[in-house]
Amino acid sequence: MEAVMACWEIEQSLQSLTGVSPGEGTGATMSDDDEDQVESDANMFDASFDGPDSMGFGPLIPTETERSLMERVRRELKHELKQGYKEKIVDIREEILRKRRAGKLPGDTTSVLKAWWQAHSKWPYPTVSSTSSS
Incomplete structure (x- = not known):
């Protein structure tokens, strides 16, 4: 999409400079001399890639x-x-570990809560007798 937009912008700039729309032409065509020049230019680039080209740049193999x-x-x-x-990855790992540690309680508090849960896991709600004695 970007290429199409860039092409359109170039086309608009060219049209504003020349005043000619893309569909219009000047009517000029290439002469035979121009065609011969184009053919010789094309033949110059037809050299093989293995040896030195006609321009003397040498082989294209590194x-x-x-x-x-x-x-x-x-x-x-x-x-x-x-x-x-x-x-x-290390940063993400440290962040995950930091979040894990933030949710943990100190060791003695955790052990007290675990002991309470084990004692009350069958019925964690207070009984009538325990509420009346308090």
Whole structure:
């Protein structure tokens, strides 16, 4: 969608500069000389990828030093990503543990409550006799 919007904006800018709508043409066509030039330009880029091209840039296959550099960059990036991911996981783990600890009571309070629950688990409500004696 962004590409369509960008293309539309370019089209609008071009139309405002030239005053010609995209459907209109100037009526001009390429001459035979222009077509020959286009063909020679296209043939210049048809060179094989294995050897030097017609422009003298050399082979497109990376050299050993380029390969080692790319591999080192790849390893460094992988390490950085792993480190960042590890830090996020550690942060989340610490947050979960912190929330767990926040919900826990001190040890002596927990043991008193457990003892009370075990003594009263069958009927945790006070009886009539225990309420009248208090």
